[in-house]
Amino acid sequence: MNSLGSIRRVFAPWNDPAAKPYIVFERVTKTFGGFTAVNDLSLVIYEREFFALLGASGCGKTTLLRMLAGFEEPTSGRILLDGQDMRGIPPYRRPANMMFQSYALFPHMTVEQNIAFGLRQEGLPKPEIEARVADMLKLVKLGQFARRKPHQLSGGQRQRVALARSVAKRPKVLLLDEPLGALDRKLREETQFELMDLQQELGLTFVIVTHDQEEAMTMADRIAVMDKGKVMQVATPAEIYEAPASRFIADFVGSVNMFEGTVERSDEDGASIAGNDGFSIRTSNTGGAARGSSVAFAIRPEKIRVSSKPPEQTAFNAVAGEIYDIAYLGDMTVYHVKLPSGQVVKASALNAARITNDPLTWQDRAWISFDPDAGIVLTS
Secondary structure (H helix, E strand, O other): OOOOOOOOOOOHHHHHHOOOOOOOEEEEEEEOOOEEEEEEEEEOOOOEEEEEEOOOOOOHHHHHHHHHOOOOOOOOEEEOOOOOOOOOOOOHOOOOOEEOOOOOOOOOOOOHHHHHHHHHHHHHHHHHHHHHHHHHHHOOOOHHHHOOHHHOHHHHHHHHHHHHHHHHHOOOEEEEEEOOOOOHHHEEEEEEEEHHHHHHHOOOEEEEEOOHHHHHHOOOOEEEEOOOEEEEEEEEEHHHHHHOHHHHHHHHHHOOOOEEEEEEEEEOOOOOOOOOOOEEEEEOOOOOOOOOOEEEEEOOOOHEEEOOOOOOOOOOOOOEEEEEEEOOOOOOOEEEEOOOOOOOOEEEEEOOOOOOOOOOOOOOEEEEEEOOOOOEOOOO
């Protein structure tokens, strides 16, 4: 079976025509005065999905989350949760709980008191509260810290307390607004996998807002990339990365090289593109581009080979340049190769061996080359 990238889990209700969406944004618009934060947006999310809203600051992702939580009302359009229209329903009556970036823990309360707070507000019996708190402490592995206060915990521990408090009320949907933003890089990476495991263990629907591409691609089943209040593409992480729908998506998610050119041939076997950089490109996909149209050929750095010697085939998908810069990152080396046209191409090579047989350094002449199926044709 062929697939774009690795498959994290066999879970794809969006590919089942009979599957019923759990959360529906139906032509939702939200304005603040003269500013449109969310613009005629439609989107569906499925039960038990880990869904990410990804975009730069000001793209509307947090506003969308706040409308789902009930802190904002749509100016127009509808939001449905499990078939119920959410308009007019206050946050505390919605089957969704929101976890904020700041965690918003009560400093004067212990860990177990923080977790129990929402349950006490709902008036649950004391034995049930105690049982749920114990379950949550076990779930987030904080049993030994139950009597500590927030200032006595690390950032990662505070994050888990906030998560336990959000989950203790057993919401159908957990909303996370930049939940890992306050953590250092190593702890953030560890917590990402903890969140994924927790989500699958609980069987809840998670909707996370983030501007961190790596975070979204690590955790989410699907990602909605947003810009200026609109959804630009909704797909799995592998599809977003390997088959972006536009130049914007390709450029926003990960690192990419764009070769502009004109289609000379386009048929079922692929396309030939006369690149503006003075070399010919052959690709196994056409992107629906017609002959004579102007397109971009997008290719990721890891799909490009760099060598001091010309490849066997130089008539297409190969061009010589000069090493402009090098970054040694340990696990990989990133080369910046300046082409005769002046364009700088980024290529990355995995350091699978400790010693290289083809050492390259600044100002060396170098060839870049790639396979016909390594990139994608973009028409927009």
